[in-house]
Amino acid sequence: MVLNTYDSDKRRLLSSLCHGAIFFSPLVLSAGIPFAILTVSDDPVVKESAKESLNYHFNIWFYGLIAGIISFFWWTIILLPLIWLVAAFLLFMTWIVPIVAIASCWSNPDESYRYPFIFRLL
Numbered sequence: 001m002v003l004n005t006y007d008s009d010k011r012r013l014l015s016s017l018c019h020g021a022i023f024f025s026p027l028v029l030s031a032g033i034p035f036a037i038l039t040v041s042d043d044p045v046v047k048e049s050a051k052e053s054l055n056y057h058f059n060i061w062f063y064g065l066i067a068g069i070i071s072f073f074w075w076t077i078i079l080l081p082l083i084w085l086v087a088a089f090l091l092f093m094t095w096i097v098p099i100v101a102i103a104s105c106w107s108n109p110d111e112s113y114r115y116p117f118i119f120r121l122l
Contacts, residue, residue, distance in 0.1 A: 006043045012109045014041060015049035019101040019113065022056060022094065031057040048112035049105065051122045056098075059118040063090055093117070 014037055021033035031054060038050035067086045101113040 006045070008109050011043055011045055012106055014043070014046045015105040015109065015112070016102045018046070018049045018053040019056075019098050019105060021053060022060065022098045025057070025060065025094065045110060045112050052112055052115060052120075055118055055120045055122055056115050058121055059115075060090070060094060062119075063093065 018034040018037055021030045024030035024033070034050040034053035034057070038047055038054070041047055041050070063086070067083075067090055070086055071083055097115060101115065104111075104113040
């Protein structure tokens with residue numbers, strides 16, 4: 001019986017790198033980091049983290065598109081509270097949630113973090 005053991009430190013580092021890639025989001029290549037890790041790594045937890053990170057990237061881009069469309073109509077007084085609500089949601093999702101994901105990778109490297117409020121395409 002062959003027992004597959006994976007290096008816990010390597011798992012932490014690669015999973016954290018996947019989730020931290022969103023901080024390079026202004027560079028559209030930020031999704032390339034989890035994609036590269038997904039294709040290179042053989043660790044199932046790291047692969048799951050990379051998939052989750054890619055799904056997160058797609059969702060943030062989609063929410064940003066919605067925010068951009070809504071903010072195009074900034075002159076409409078009725079939409080002003082909605083613009084601030086979407087902006088606050090995007091700020092929360094772009095900064096706080098990935099920090100929680102990275103902390104989760106370091107505290108529990110044997111489980112992949114699942115982002116809340118996202119649609120999973122992969």
